[in-house]
Amino acid sequence: MKTVVKQEIQGLNGDEAVALAVKQCDVDVVAAYPITPQTIIVEKLSEYVANGEVDIEYVCTESEHSAMAACLAASATGARVFTASASAGLALMHEMLFVTSGCRAPVVMAVANRALSAPLNIHGDHSDAMAERDSGWVQIYCENAQEVYDSVIQAFRIAEHLDVQLPVMVGLDGFTLSHTLENVSVLSDDVVKRFVRTREFPVVLTHEGKTVPYRLDPESPMTMGPVALPNYYFEFKRQQEEAMRNALEVIPAVHEEYAQLSDRRYGDGLLEQYALDDAEMAIVCLGSTAGTVKTVVDDLRAEGAKAGLLRIRTYRPFPAEAIVKALSKVKAVAVMERSMSFGGRGGAVFHEVRHALYDEAAHPFVLNYIHGLGGRDTNPSQIRRVYDDLREIINAKRVDGLVRYVGLRE
Amino acid sequence: MSKEKSWKEASPAGVCWKSSVTYLTGDWKTFRPERDVAKCTKCLMCTIFCPDGAIHWKSEKGDIEFDLNYCKGCGICANECPAKAIVMKM
Numbered sequence: 001m002k003t004v005v006k007q008e009i010q011g012l013n014g015d016e017a018v019a020l021a022v023k024q025c026d027v028d029v030v031a032a033y034p035i036t037p038q039t040i041i042v043e044k045l046s047e048y049v050a051n052g053e054v055d056i057e058y059v060c061t062e063s064e065h066s067a068m069a070a071c072l073a074a075s076a077t078g079a080r081v082f083t084a085s086a087s088a089g090l091a092l093m094h095e096m097l098f099v100t101s102g103c104r105a106p107v108v109m110a111v112a113n114r115a116l117s118a119p120l121n122i123h124g125d126h127s128d129a130m131a132e133r134d135s136g137w138v139q140i141y142c143e144n145a146q147e148v149y150d151s152v153i154q155a156f157r158i159a160e161h162l163d164v165q166l167p168v169m170v171g172l173d174g175f176t177l178s179h180t181l182e183n184v185s186v187l188s189d190d191v192v193k194r195f196v197r198t199r200e201f202p203v204v205l206t207h208e209g210k211t212v213p214y215r216l217d218p219e220s221p222m223t224m225g226p227v228a229l230p231n232y233y234f235e236f237k238r239q240q241e242e243a244m245r246n247a248l249e250v251i252p253a254v255h256e257e258y259a260q261l262s263d264r265r266y267g268d269g270l271l272e273q274y275a276l277d278d279a280e281m282a283i284v285c286l287g288s289t290a291g292t293v294k295t296v297v298d299d300l301r302a303e304g305a306k307a308g309l310l311r312i313r314t315y316r317p318f319p320a321e322a323i324v325k326a327l328s329k330v331k332a333v334a335v336m337e338r339s340m341s342f343g344g345r346g347g348a349v350f351h352e353v354r355h356a357l358y359d360e361a362a363h364p365f366v367l368n369y370i371h372g373l374g375g376r377d378t379n380p381s382q383i384r385r386v387y388d389d390l391r392e393i394i395n396a397k398r399v400d401g402l403v404r405y406v407g408l409r410e
Numbered sequence: 411m412s413k414e415k416s417w418k419e420a421s422p423a424g425v426c427w428k429s430s431v432t433y434l435t436g437d438w439k440t441f442r443p444e445r446d447v448a449k450c451t452k453c454l455m456c457t458i459f460c461p462d463g464a465i466h467w468k469s470e471k472g473d474i475e476f477d478l479n480y481c482k483g484c485g486i487c488a489n490e491c492p493a494k495a496i497v498m499k500m
Contacts, residue, residue, distance in 0.1 A: 103423045165422065204421045207429040214422060223426045235417035236424050242417075 004263040007185040014145045014177035015040035017184050018084065018110040018170070021152035023048050024192035028079035031059035031070035035089035036122045037174040038112040042084055064089040068096035068107075075105035076224055078215035080156065080199050083107065086174060087114035090128045094135070100167050101136025101240060103225040104214070106159030106199070107167040109137075110152060113287070113338075114174040115374040123375020124174030125338040126286065130348050136240050138168040138247055139316040141286040145182040147266055147313075148172045150258060153187075154269075156196045157254045163246040165202060165214075173288040173338075175375060191261060244317040251314055270319040272311040273326055275301055279308025281390035282327060282364075284353055285336040286312050289371070289378055293336075296383045307387050312349065320356040327357065332365040332390040336383075336406070338372040346370075346403040365393050371406035382406050435462070439483030441498035443476055449495035450474075456487035456496065 012020065018041045022030070030049075032042045048054045057074075061067040064085050075081045085093060090111055100107055111129050115121040129139060138158060142148045148170065155168040172178055187195075201213035204222065212220040228236055248270065255269025266272050272290070275297050276282060283293050290311040300307040310326050310333075312319070327333055335350040344351065346368035357363040369386055371378045386406065393399050421427055457465045457474060464480040465487060467473075488496040 202422060204425045205427045207426045214425065224423050226424050226426055228424045231414060232420065232424065235415070235420050236422075238417040239420070239422060 003260075005187060005191050005261050007187055007262070009183050010186050011181050012145055012149070012184040013040065013179050013181050014142075014148045014172040015112065015179065016044055017145045017149035018152050018172070019044035019048070020186065021149045021192075022082045023054050024187070024189050025082075025153060025156050025196045026080060026193050026198070027054070027056055027082045029057045029059065029071070029074035029081045030083060031061055031067045031074065031081070032083045032085070033061050033064045033067045033089060035064070035086050037114055037124070037178040038084045038086040038089070038110065040178065041110055041112070064092040065096055068093040068100060071107045071109075072096065072100045072103060072105050075100070075107050076103065076216050078199065078201065078213070080160075081105075081107045082109070084110040084112070086112040087116055087122075087128045090132060091116060094132065097132055097135040097137060097167075099225065102236065104165040104240075104243070105167060106156075106165055108152065108155040108159055109167065109169050110148075111169050111171045112174045112178040113141075113171050121374040122174070124176050124178075125373045125375065126171070127339040127373070129169060129171050130339040132169070133316060133348060136166065136244075137316065138164075138166055138244070138251075138314070139171065140168065140314055141171040141312070142173075142177065143266070143272075143288055143290045143311065145172075145177055145180070146184050146264065148177060149184050149186065150262060150264055150266075153192055153196060154254050154258050158247060158251055160199050161246075161250045161254070162200055162202055164243050164250050166240070166243050166247065171287065176288045185262070185264070187262060195258065195261065248317050248319060266313050267311070268322075270314040271322050271326060272313055274309040274311070276308035276310055276326060276330070278306055278329075280306040280331045280394060281333070281387055282308040282310055282330045283334045283336055283383070283386060284310045284312065284323075284327075284349070286315060286349065287338070289336060289338070292378060292380055293383055296380050296387065299380075300384070300387060305387070305391070315349070318352055318356075320352070323353060323356050324360060327364060328360065330364045332367075332393045334367055334369050334386045334390055336369045336371055336378075336386065338370075340370055340373070350403075365399050367393070367399050367401075368403045369406050370403065376407050378406055434479045436464070436477070436479040436481050439481060441483040441485060441500060442478060442481065443483075443485070443487055443496050444499050445474075445476075446495045446497075449493045451493050451495075453492060455490050455492060459486050459490040461486060
């Protein structure tokens with residue numbers, strides 16, 4: 001068993017924490033286009049490059065669509081690749097996100113989660129990443145700048161794992177995390193470099209009958225992601241689903257290996273449970289909101305209320321079985337999320353949590369709270385009212401109004 | 411045709427395990443080129459323009475030859491032929 005290594009505390013905002021992690025991860029290529037609130041990441045990275053502090057090929061592209069295309073191409077040659085985006089930038093990448101995951105390119109991207117226009121809004125919510133939920137990318141949502149730093153380092157190991165080979169998105173809430181200075185414990189360069197290792201490649205059979213590493217090489221040419229007609233396309237999609245299933249095992253394993261070095265854990269890497277063991281009522285949420293919920297849980301616990309929190313750290317792959325297990329004894333659950341699925345019955349996270357519990361004989365009441373859109377603050381008193389609602393529901397044994405809004409002027 | 415692979419057997423990301431030499435893309439065509447030998451000046455413009463490289467100069471015959479196994483019937487040769495010696499037929 002490895003021992004915890006010496007670390008240094010630095011004052012970093014979430015974006016700077018991303019850039020520092022990338023600097024330490026032996027990345028070969030960064031292709032990016034700046035967009036608020038991600039801009040600090042690429043500014044910082046280009047500064048590292050300009051100062052000669054890193055051996056990164058930095059490609060300035062004319063759009064996010066091109067940025068992701070360049071990332072995919074670089075990754076195909078065997079390079080370790082990173083990019084960052086947000087909001088409209090991520091939306092412009094939409095097409096290339098599917099091509100990247102379909103080509104099984106282990107690109108890592110930080111997404112400084114921001115609202116989508118219109119009306120124009122540069123502030124934090126999860127609309128951008130949730131719209132890419134089905135793009136075949138692993139999605140991790142972070143609670144604070146420390147977790148952002150740790151998750152970016154872990155992301156390369158997850159993405160490049162031979163059983164996964166999928167791109168990974170690391171989400172940090174716009175401004176709340178991207179622009180807020182925090183104390184971040186930083187590992188030394190050599191420790192991170194040893195942890196991320198060099199990139200591994202699966203072996204594939206080429207048209208020349210050779211078995212070679214899956215990367216572009218003039219000595220043994222291959223075609224990646226060519227046309228697959230109705231007789232084959234389906235099989236490749238099923239492979240991607242299998243890789244996601246495998247990621248459910250790989251993410252906790254990488255998370256634990258990292259924890260042996262850093263002494264930091266975020267639940268098991270998939271889910272973080274907070275005061276949930278004997279909880280009667282629970283909030284399920286993603287990202288930085290969890291920090292505020294924890295404060296409220298502490299207050300409620302001090303008052304004797306059995307309140308708990310389940311934070312979904314890994315949203316893709318969705319750890320459905322673990323969520324069912326974690327919520328099995330809870331009587332009422334509020335799923336709080338920062339995006340909407342217009343015309344749906346609540347948001348995407350709500351759909352999936354509620355769906356996961358359907359087969360349970362004695363499932364809890366599950367309702368949805370949409371909050372924090374366009375960067376609107378969600379404060380402790382609002383979260384306390386959510387728990388008050390849950391208490392009422394438990395007592396009344398019924399729910400009126402399945403989908404509710406927090407902090408919305410009626 | 412070889413047996414189609416299951417999702418567990420297929421290479422990731424559709425990496426081609428079969429060469430384009432063994433994949434007869436000429437199957438796709440609707441139209442095929444027909445040449446009027448009397449009009450043809452053997453300028454070989456068609457061999458240059460063919461996007462599939464499916465028109466060959468056969469030096470032993472001193473003539474060109476269409477390889478219908480790979481001709482997709484796009485009609486570029488007929489369009490480019492300065493002598494109007496190629497027409498596309500169903």
